[in-house]
Amino acid sequence: MPPFDLVIRGARIATASDLVTADLAIRGETIAAIGRALPSGRREIEASGYIVTPGGVDAHCHIEQLAATGLRNADSFESATRAAAHGGTTTVIPFAAQHRGMSLEKVVSEYHEAAERGAIVDYAFHVIVTDPRPQILEQELPPLVRAGHSSLKLFMTYDRLRVEDDRLLDVMWAARRHGCMVCMHAENHGMIAWTSRRLLERGYTAPRYHAVSHPRYGEAEAVNRAIAFSAFLDQPIMLFHLSTREAVEIVHRARGAGHKIFAETCTQYLLLGAADLDRPGIEGAMWMCSPPLREPGDREALWQGLENGTLQLVSSDHAPYRMDETGKLAKGPNPSFKEIANGLPGIELRLPLLFDAMVSSGRMDLCRFVELTAAAPARIYNLHPKKGTVAVGADADLVLWDPALEVTIEQGLRYDNAGYTPYAGRKVRGWPVMVLRRGEVIVEKGELRARPGSGRFLPRTGGEAAKPTGRLAPELDPSRNFGAVLLD
Ligand code: URP
Ligand code: ZN
Ligand code: ZN
Numbered sequence: 001m002p003p004f005d006l007v008i009r010g011a012r013i014a015t016a017s018d019l020v021t022a023d024l025a026i027r028g029e030t031i032a033a034i035g036r037a038l039p040s041g042r043r044e045i046e047a048s049g050y051i052v053t054p055g056g057v058d059a060h061c062h063i064e065q066l067a068a069t070g071l072r073n074a075d076s077f078e079s080a081t082r083a084a085a086h087g088g089t090t091t092v093i094p095f096a097a098q099h100r101g102m103s104l105e106k107v108v109s110e111y112h113e114a115a116e117r118g119a120i121v122d123y124a125f126h127v128i129v130t131d132p133r134p135q136i137l138e139q140e141l142p143p144l145v146r147a148g149h150s151s152l153k154l155f156m157t158y159d160r161l162r163v164e165d166d167r168l169l170d171v172m173w174a175a176r177r178h179g180c181m182v183c184m185h186a187e188n189h190g191m192i193a194w195t196s197r198r199l200l201e202r203g204y205t206a207p208r209y210h211a212v213s214h215p216r217y218g219e220a221e222a223v224n225r226a227i228a229f230s231a232f233l234d235q236p237i238m239l240f241h242l243s244t245r246e247a248v249e250i251v252h253r254a255r256g257a258g259h260k261i262f263a264e265t266c267t268q269y270l271l272l273g274a275a276d277l278d279r280p281g282i283e284g285a286m287w288m289c290s291p292p293l294r295e296p297g298d299r300e301a302l303w304q305g306l307e308n309g310t311l312q313l314v315s316s317d318h319a320p321y322r323m324d325e326t327g328k329l330a331k332g333p334n335p336s337f338k339e340i341a342n343g344l345p346g347i348e349l350r351l352p353l354l355f356d357a358m359v360s361s362g363r364m365d366l367c368r369f370v371e372l373t374a375a376a377p378a379r380i381y382n383l384h385p386k387k388g389t390v391a392v393g394a395d396a397d398l399v400l401w402d403p404a405l406e407v408t409i410e411q412g413l414r415y416d417n418a419g420y421t422p423y424a425g426r427k428v429r430g431w432p433v434m435v436l437r438r439g440e441v442i443v444e445k446g447e448l449r450a451r452p453g454s455g456r457f458l459p460r461t462g463g464e465a466a467k468p469t470g471r472l473a474p475e476l477d478p479s480r481n482f483g484a485v486l487l488d
Helices: 077-086 104-118 134-146 165-178 189-201 208-213 216-233 245-256 267-271 283-287 296-308 350-360 366-380 483-487
Strands: 004-014 019-027 030-035 041-046 051-054 056-058 089-092 095-097 126-128 151-155 181-185 237-239 261-266 313-315 398-408 427-437 440-444
Touching: 004 030, 004 366, 004 398, 051 056, 051 366, 056 350, 056 366, 077 089, 077 104, 077 427, 077 440, 089 427, 095 104, 104 126, 104 134, 134 165, 151 165, 165 181, 165 216, 181 216, 189 208, 189 216, 216 237, 216 245, 245 261, 245 296, 261 267, 261 296, 267 296, 267 313, 267 350, 296 366, 313 350, 313 366, 350 366, 350 398, 350 427
Parallel strands: 004 041, 004 051, 056 089, 095 126, 126 151, 151 181, 181 237, 237 261, 261 313
Antiparallel strands: 004 019, 019 030, 051 398, 398 427, 427 440
């Protein structure tokens, strides 16, 4: 009987810190050995010339999510995670989204049911809090955290999702008590509302005005405010989907000053731009997301932010809506930009696009690619080292890349349910040719081998990233006047 279930021979194996050419052996669900001339496995894969990376960790994606408008996005857990698997992503962190008046506990249990039915890759949840009543924060949140939900998302904009400043502080304070990471959608609501109203009043309704209606200063203002709240309460935050040069500069300064701030950008902010929205008729709706796509200078600043560590990870913010009455055109065939659902599909192509733009282009090395797409999200959300690395004892979540394979992305070849990709026509070099999840080959030769529901929930605590620094603002310092009162 061979000692291993599977041995991958002679690939270049990349982690966030090392690149070695070796054999890799799997027993059961985990990596059992990495070395030269390993003993045989029940299955052997000759992989010289190929690259092995950890399976991708997509820490921001919307799956089977109900929007506040009543629209559900186009993907079920089955279709979204099928697409994720094809693209080499083996762990996802979608959302359990509360809307006002809803019980958090009920919301989380419904998303669990949907994921248990459909998920093909492993998953955790961020819990979106839109209604932070005392009952929610005091009664419902603590057992959810104990059950392994240790990150929350808060919105500073959107009419039906946003949380007022004092309530944001309530949630952050509760997060601090329970050891959760707080993820923020940071855009200034008033600036978006004011600009949108003036555009619409003057008849500027086309998708291209969506980009104008979310002013860059609005992102900068909200990012600054979120950082101030984080510093005030000593509660670490993750700034989601940064899109502008200004935001990158603010985060750079805050991190330099020692604040525990993490920041994400997404594939689309690195590769697409506001010009993509400027198409005839309603077509630009396919490129509408929030924050909106920006300018070349922003893309360069985001790339530099990834290079110098200001930004720690790249997610997809997969938020798929079809170009029909179930999605982007739910308000009719010719909606104003304000009536079009925000979001782009991207869960499948995140890794192939970034492999091309980072590694094949020569802009970054393989280790940095792994860090930004797998290791950092796994660490920050406390899934490391089970996920996000290639190491003995880690889950055998692996992607086998053919670095020379060139693929032109076609409109018709996707596995999600969005019905389009904003990246059609783009050529990439480097493609995931085999994907393993916990030792099982789940994608081979373009075929999916895993059944819906075989993905597993990953309960987690907040871990290191979510821990306060111990530096409270002077007003909250118990050794000074009233501090103890405020802390009660
Ligand atoms: O446009 C986007 N990104 N829609 C999804 C919701 C969000 O804010 O992440
Ligand atoms: Zn958001
Ligand atoms: Zn999102």
